[in-house]
Amino acid sequence: MKFSSQSLDERIERYWSRRAQGFGAVRRYELSSEKSRLWLCEIEPFLPSGPLQILDAGTGTGFFAILMTELGHAVTGVDLSPAMIDSARETAQKKNMPIDFHVMNAAQLAFPSARFDVVLSRNLTWTLPDVRAAYTEWYRVLRRGGVLINFDADYGNVSFAQQTEKLNQPNAHAAIESALLKECDAIKAQLDISGVPRPEWDMRTLGEIGFTDIRCDTQISDRIYAKVDETFNPVPMFRLTAGKPG
Template sequence: MEKSKIINYWDKRADSFSKNKRAELKSTHAQKWITEISHITPIKPGMKVLDIGTGAGFLAILCSEQGGDVTGIDLSPDMIQSAKQNADRYNHDIHFQVMDAETLLFNDETFDLVISRNVTWLLPNTTLAYQEWLRVLKPNGTLINIDANYGQDSFTDYQSLNADHAHHTLGNNMLVESEAIKQSIPINHQPRPQTDIGILKHLGVNDIHLDTEIYLRIYSEQDAFYNPTPIFLISVTKS
């Protein structure tokens, strides 16, 4: 899959995605996410945070609210524009940049926390991505990756979701396009999170925390933000 197709898809989704993320910021989900992150590493004032695949800036804004010095990157220029608008809306000074998650333009050991949500499934080279994320992490810094085994589900078969779910606003053409992108990414044909853990071990990371119960806490009800595919959370501390 050419990355231009991925960029084009998310550019088209930027407006509706941004509206959904603004609503999520006002929902009980926002506090749930901060609670989960804080259990792993509390965000302290001045802490340097990198939000990979920031989208409309949801996690970036949450981390900034906790006092973090936040940078958010995304491959989609329209998403970055939405993120900037949302940060301004909530009066947060966040550094947003268009950047490839597999080729980070930051120096080694720059960030205290590197965090990502629902991004790895879109990356053609998962090993390179994890390698880059670990590279820009400070010693004793934390990497948190939240994703799901989306390859086992079909995005065109979510009819059972509540009518107010964001997925229903996409239309069939966008769902088909999303499914085609997903099928073109190698990680989506591998078992997850086992493959992720194998990659991290190959990169020399031994202290790996895996949480496969997080979806029960975050998605305890089928609201507009419900994810029908069970998410997992992987966190590591860089030695």
């Protein structure tokens, strides 16, 4: 059975709100570990020079937003889940970081056009009912010469419940109850993005929208997750970078 776009958004929001507490614990561990440095190595080479206005789309509990604020950039973080945003705000307040967090659909942004120098995202596009709409919105809110940096994976080809049951090592899903993982799998089955080849589809779509200098790195998991710990993601990730023509 296919859900309407609105009811699917609601189901997705409920799922991630239920995940917020455990998700936040993993991200806080990442912030205090070598993973912060590893992620920065994957992001910094693609950032334009100077203090930047950065949108962290699908900020979750604020991991990327905090990393970018620590570099001196002005960061806005959005997420569909109020519980995720509450967790992000709490972490940012403890670190005395002035990050502008909003509960907002990343595919329906309430920002003016040409608002940001960078749109940054991690593990979001695979969860969206309309990824093309999100990429179109991100193009709209980028300034000329702005950059999109999107980290994701072809999660639609994976059953989280089955994979986690079989893994005999630490991983980011190990502490998640089976019912939640099955709910995630059920949601993924409803998403169009789960049925297309990635990242090939993404690269083609970004070009159709108007992005240029589109590049993809499919080896980032070898660098980020070389050490297996509680943040380990067994699904190979990719990094997409693209620019808005100046």
